[in-house]
Amino acid sequence: MNVQLPPGSKPPRPATPMLDRVSIPQDLRNFSVDQLKLLAADLRAETIDTVSTTGGHLGASLGVVELTVALHAVFDTPSDRLIWDVGHQTYPHKILTGRRERIRTLRQGGGLSGFTRRAESEYDPFGAAHSSTSISAGLGMAVARDLKNARGIKDDRHVIAVIGDGAMSAGMAYEAMNNAGALKSRLIVILNDNDMSIAPPVGAMSAYLSRLLSSNSFLSLRELAARMARRFPKGIERTARRAEEYARGMLTGGTLFEELGFYYVGPIDGHNLDHLLPILRNLREAEEPDSGHAGPILLHVITQKGKGYPPAEASADKLHAVSKFNVITGEQAKAAPGPPTYTRVFADALIAEATRDPAIVAVTAAMPSGTGLDRFAKAFPSRIFDVGIAEQHAVTFAAGLAADGMAAVMATILSSRSACLINSCAKTLV
Ligand SMILES: Cc1ncc(C[n+]2csc(CCOP(=O)(O)OP(=O)(O)O)c2C)c(N)n1
Known part of the structure; x- marks a missing residue:
């Protein structure tokens, strides 16, 4: 569509009827799946419009719009702890968690932070900006919960850490997973795999994730086994589950995550709410103390950085970090000429x-x-x-x-x- 606007004028703000009904996550929890899809579209439009006026991390935020909606729909935030690694992808999360009115102060003096901040909102349980801390922080929270329960203080909250494939290249993420596996802690780690960080990701880990993605036959077999196992009566279900685990090991030799003590689920399409919502609900149930499952779970989600905004999708860095820009063309404001940086x-x-x-x-x-x-x-x-x-x-x-x-x-x-x-x-x- 070729939109003509008078020179110098700004396009009007997008209409966001579903988003207008949400100021905190509680407001979206009774939405139908179709309403959540409309909400995601509104949230994406609001994110693009906001960053066009403030500048900031656009591509990563656009990549997690559906994931953000699904997580807040399924989990009981802020009681459940949702930790975003780095925090640069949290603009949609901020919009849904009581900060929409201030969202256009993002990264401005006295305004909202461009990352998560404990002091800013109870929906930000851990301050970030430094990459690859989310699993360690989440494990600390999970252990704190378990220790409280052991002292008779009831605490049944879930802990979810969302970490990108770039952030997953840091040693600290593996130190944390190794520890979480050994502790058999109830913790959900969501690997947000968009095959991108700022530059394309490097190294064996990125090659490994691509290999996992390509093993389709393994996935369908495994999914079938897991689905069948769920339908069996209790005792048989356990045997079937063991058979499924055995089959998994035989087919793949176990994923790296499984070797570290995680139950690996995925990969799934992180933009498809029809897939995300039931799987997240299953994981929430599996992480209930009385579910019979012990130990951390890793959900591998595939997303596209810059999703839903053509100039971001087309750009080499998926508009990772931008200055103010024209929403219609995607053209960014040029820095005023000055001395070299x-x-x-x-x-x-x-x-x-x-x-x-x-x-x-x-x-x-x-x-x-x-x-x-x-x-x-x-x-x-x-x-x-x-x-x-x-x-x-x-x-x-x-x-x-x-x-x-x-x-x-x-x-x-x-x-x-x-x-x-x-x-x-x-x-x-x-
Ligand atoms: C310790 C540390 N090093 C570098 C950075 C700069 N940084 C911010 S986001 C980012 C890329 C993160 O990639 P990924 O985890 O894949 O998330 P994506 O942006 O692709 O969603 C980097 C390198 C940082 N925040 N912290």
Whole structure:
């Protein structure tokens, strides 16, 4: 559709009749599936319109619109703990959780944070911005719940951590899963797999997830076995379930997640509410204390970053982070001309040094564009290492390179990101 607007004018805000009926998640819990689908469409339109005026993380938020609706429809937030990893994908969550009126203050001085903040809302149980913390935080909450129950304080809340495939490349996520598996904790981890982080994801983990996706025969067999098992009477059901687990192991050798002690479910289409809602309900029931199931569950959800907004879907980075933009064309506001940025000066200086010295190599933790190393990568494609969201490894890897004669430069962005993790820990301690 070719929309003509007078020069300089803004398109009107989208009509959002379903969303207008929701100020907190309680309001959507009696909606039918069809109403939830309409709500998701409204929520997507509101998210796009908001970010066009504030700038911010657009692509990731658009990718989790249906997941956000489904999670708030199925789980009893804020009593159930919903933890979003990084928190950059929570604009739809903020709109549904009492913050719609302030949503156009996002990332402005005195306005809403661009990430989750405990102080901002009871629907944000953990402060984030630093990637890959959600499973550890969720495990802490699950254990706190269990310890309260052991002391006779009834607490039956569910804990759900939503983590992206990029964030899943960090060692801390595996440290947390390893611990959760060993503790057999009641915890739901949702892997939001959009095959993207800021740059395309790197490494064996991303290749592994693609392989899991492609094993369709395994999925249909497994789904059939699980469905049949559910229909059997109690005793037989248990035997059938064991048979299903056995068959799963035989077919796949067990997924990595299962080796870590998780019950793996998926992959499922994260934009299809007809699939998401019943599966989330099943998981909620499986995580009830008296369900007979013990241990953490991993739900693998496939989503598309930038979903539902053609300029985001078409762009290479799925409009991960944007400045203000024109909703109709997707064109972003250009930064006012000024002195070169630090990032630019750093990248130019490093390229100049590397031209002289062949021992110089660069290391980034999934932030090639944010650190300026994307320009270095163009100049020296074989001397740049993107290690995924794995700063701890990146620093030690660079140290190893340096220990054996290379001049390794590891560029990272500290700013508020690392500070915020320390900050949320410090607040918990106080
Ligand atoms: C420790 C740390 N390193 C880097 C970042 C910068 N960062 C923010 S979002 C993001 C990508 C996350 O990818 P993924 O988890 O796949 O989520 P998606 O954006 O694809 O939904 C990165 C690298 C960060 N927030 N924290």
